Every structure is written in C-alpha cells, then in structure tokens.
Amino acid sequence: STWWRSVEPAAKDPILGVTEAFLADPSPDKVNVGVGAYRDDNGKPVVLDCVREAERRIAGNLNMEYLPMGGSIKMVEETLKLAYGENSEFIRDKRIAAVQSLSGTGACRLFADFQKRFCPDSQIYIPVPTWANHHNIWRDAQVPQRTFHYYHAESRGLDFAALMDDIKNAPDGSFFLLHACAHNPTGVDPSEEQWREISFQFKAKGHFAFFDMAYQGFASGDPEKDAKAIRIFLEDGHHIGIAQSYAKNMGLYGQRVGCLSVLCEDEKQAVAVKSQLQQLARPMYSNPPVHGAVIVSTILGDPELKKLWLKEVKVMADRIIGMRTALRENLEKLGSPLSWEHITNQIGMFCYSGLTPEQVDRLTNEFHIYLTRNGRISMAGVTTGNVGYLANAIHEVSK
Numbered sequence: 157s158t159w160w161r162s163v164e165p166a167a168k169d170p171i172l173g174v175t176e177a178f179l180a181d182p183s184p185d186k187v188n189v190g191v192g193a194y195r196d197d198n199g200k201p202v203v204l205d206c207v208r209e210a211e212r213r214i215a216g217n218l219n220m221e222y223l224p225m226g227g228s229i230k231m232v233e234e235t236l237k238l239a240y241g242e243n244s245e246f247i248r249d250k251r252i253a254a255v256q257s258l259s260g261t262g263a264c265r266l267f268a269d270f271q272k273r274f275c276p277d278s279q280i281y282i283p284v285p286t287w288a289n290h291h292n293i294w295r296d297a298q299v300p301q302r303t304f305h306y307y308h309a310e311s312r313g314l315d316f317a318a319l320m321d322d323i324k325n326a327p328d329g330s331f332f333l334l335h336a337c338a339h340n341p342t343g344v345d346p347s348e349e350q351w352r353e354i355s356f357q358f359k360a361k362g363h364f365a366f367f368d369m370a371y372q373g374f375a376s377g378d379p380e381k382d383a384k385a386i387r388i389f390l391e392d393g394h395h396i397g398i399a400q401s402y403a404k405n406m407g408l409y410g411q412r413v414g415c416l417s418v419l420c421e422d423e424k425q426a427v428a429v430k431s432q433l434q435q436l437a438r439p440m441y442s443n444p445p446v447h448g449a450v451i452v453s454t455i456l457g458d459p460e461l462k463k464l465w466l467k468e469v470k471v472m473a474d475r476i477i478g479m480r481t482a483l484r485e486n487l488e489k490l491g492s493p494l495s496w497e498h499i500t501n502q503i504g505m506f507c508y509s510g511l512t513p514e515q516v517d518r519l520t521n522e523f524h525i526y527l528t529r530n531g532r533i534s535m536a537g538v539t540t541g542n543v544g545y546l547a548n549a550i551h552e553v554s555k
C-alpha cells in the first residue's frame with residue numbers, strides 16, 4: 157500500500173471551486189459571477205488588442221532561453237513605473253529591489269517567504285475580509301496572522317474608526333497587508349483623506365505596509381488614480397512592499413506575469429534585497445516564464461501600444477461601472493425593500509452584496525447563478541443580457 161493512503165481530499169477552493177461548479181452545470185441559464193476574471197458584454201473572456209499586437213510582434217522572434225532568477229529586467233522596469241510613477245526618484249536612485257513574479261499570487265508568496273526568512277518573529281495583519289488566498293499564502297510561509305477591522309457590514313462601507321484603532325493598538329513596527337485599490341471582496345476603498353490618515357498613523361507606529369495591487373487601472377480606469385494610496389505612502393517616506401499583477405488589467409490571467417518590489421533605503425540595500433528575493437525564487441521555480449513578460453514589456457515599451465492598453469483597460473473598467481448602475485437600477489425597479497446603493501458606491505471587480513450564504517445557495521440552487529458564499533459578485537460576469545435575470549433572482553432571495 158502507498159505511504160499517501162491517509163491523504164484526504166483537499167477542501168474546495170472558495171473561489172476557484174465556484175468555477176468548477178459553474179462549468180459542471182448543464183443549465184443554459186447559468187451565470188458565473190464568481191471568479192474575478194473580466195468578461196465582455198457577451199460574457200466572453202477578452203484578449204486585449206494590445207496583447208494580440210504584442211503577440212504578433214514577438215511571434216517567431218522569442219528565444220527560449222532562461223530568464224535571470226529575477227525575471228525580465230525590461231518588464232520589471234516598466235512595471236515599477238506604473239506603481240512608483242514614471243519619473244520616480246526611487247527608480248532613478250535604484251532604491252527598489254524588484255523581481256518578476258508568478259503574477260500577484262507569486263509576488264505575495266515570495267514576499268511572505270522573504271518576511272519569514274528575514275523577520276522571523278514578525279506577524280502579518282490581514283484585513284477582514286480579504287482575498288481568501290491571502291490566508292493560505294502567509295499560512296504556508298509560516299507567518300502568524302492577525303486581523304484588522306476593515307469592512308462595516310451595516311453601512312456596507314469602511315469601518316474606518318475600528319481600522320484606525322487596530323493600527324494604533326498593534327505593536328510598533330507591525331506588518332500590514334493593504335489592498336492598494338479595488339479591495340477584494342468588498343469593493344470598498346479608503347478615501348484619499350483616509351489613506352493620508354492611515355499613512356500618518358503608520359509613520360507614528362513605524363508599521364510596514366505591504367500593498368497587494370492586483371487591479372491597478374481596473375478600479376477607476378486610470379492606473380495613475382488607482383496608485384494613489386501607494387503614492388501617498390511614498391510621499392510620506394514609507395519603505396513599502398508591492399505585489400503587482402497583469403492578470404486583470406492586461407488580461408494575462410494564465411500567463412502568470414507580476415512583480416514583487418521592496419523600496420529600500422539605498423542602492424546597496426536594494427541590490428542585497430534583490431539577491432535574496434532571487435535566492436528564494438531559485439528553489440521554488442528557479443526563474444519565471446518568458447512569454448507573458450515579453451508581451452508586457454512589448455506593450456509598455458511602445459508608446460502606441462501603451463496608449464492602446466490604457467484605452468482598453470478603461471473600456472473594461474467603464475463596462476463594469478456601467479453594470480453596477482444597471483444592477484442597482486434593476487433591483488430598485490423591482491421594488492426591492494433593501495438599499496442597493498452600495499452596488500454603485502463600491503469600486504473595482506467586485507460587489508459585496510450583503511447576501512447571506514443561505515441566500516447565495518438559493519441563487520445557485522434555484523437560479524443557477526454562481527458566486528462565492530460570502531456574497532461577493534464579480535461584476536465582470538454581469539452583462540446587459542443577464543443583469544435583469546440576476547436582479548430578479550437577487551430580489552427573489554432577499555425580499
């Protein structure tokens with residue numbers, strides 16, 4: 157008999173498990189508003205024109221050599237400009253330690269392992285709620301987790317007072333995980349003023365901020381606007397970490413292209429930190445995949461293609477914003493007794509509907525609508541074709 161005979165089936169992933177259930181459903185009416193992956197108004201996945209053009213340009217010219225352990229230097233350089241700013245002094249002074257990562261997940265994990273190795277007694281404060289996989293990432297990196305208040309259920313908004321209390325009450329020099337924009341799953345972001353207060357309090361406490369920026373450009377349609385929280389922290393002199401991803405804002409989901417960066421005090425420290433990030437990558441996957449990285453550097457390195465990308469990412473963001481309005485209006489037209497204002501107040505890929513797990517189960521079992529049990533609706537799955545059906549079902553289970 158085998159040594160693994162006692163291995164039990166793993167629990168279904170709360171997000172990717174929904175996709176599996178959706179695919180298994182034969183109903184022609186089924187609607188997938190589970191996984192945070194963009195769909196057009198026909199419910200189809202989208203490959204951006206700028207990506208297709210980049211593919212055309214590199215087809216047949218791409219060598220299959222290993223990338224360095226830190227990945228594509230050109231892709232990383234372009235990616236840092238998005239997060240830190242085109243003319244960032246930190247880029248100019250070479251103070252940023254940065255490596256290509258296996259998309260946003262890989263950037264978070266590489267950071268968590270770096271934190272464990274070089275700050276072994278530290279913990280990580282994670283918002284309630286957050287992207288389900290954050291808990292798995294820091295668990296497997298063996299970094300103890302704490303939580304901090306974030307979402308206010310009654311107002312379906314930010315629990316700013318409780319958030320600030322938790323920041324003040326955490327031990328000096330604590331690590332906090334922050335969503336830079338388009339918070340997953342709530343769609344609730346601090347205002348600019350609130351970010352300034354958070355930054356001030358972080359400075360007073362000497363806290364470290366790790367920003368997971370998985371949706372830059374996707375929240376407001378403007379990557380500069382969506383980087384506002386990060387720019388505030390940089391202006392205030394924080395040394396931050398950032399996880400970046402091209403899964404959603406460039407539609408490179410399966411290409412697994414991202415970047416992990418850590419802002420250091422000087423170039424010497426950045427060289428040292430980068431070498432240690434590479435040391436962590438080497439036994440994990442050695443070096444990252446080349447194809448997606450070259451697509452990104454081809455797009456961001458060509459002014460015309462970059463302009464096309466900026467237009468296309470705004471089209472995606474605007475479609476989602478339009479669906480928020482449509483869903484809210486449909487629910488109000490049905491005479492729903494509940495307030496649905498939060499659907500249009502929230503931002504980014506997700507609407508935190510406030511539906512209970514039992515109501516979600518009814519949506520799935522009675523209406524073939526698939527979403528995560530925390531009531532999160534991926535607005536990217538909402539179309540002019542299904543928004544009426546979705547609103548009616550939500551009304552039926554919540555009236």
Ligand SMILES: Cc1ncc(COP(=O)(O)O)c(CN[C@@H](CCC(=O)O)C(=O)O)c1O
Nearest residue numbers: 171191192259260261287340368370401403
């Ligand atoms: C906040 C946050 N960070 C990182 C990631 C990881 O994205 P990468 O593809 O690794 O770049 C996601 C994706 N969350 C989506 C997509 C499905 C998933 O990975 O769970 C979601 O929540 O539906 C995310 O929402």
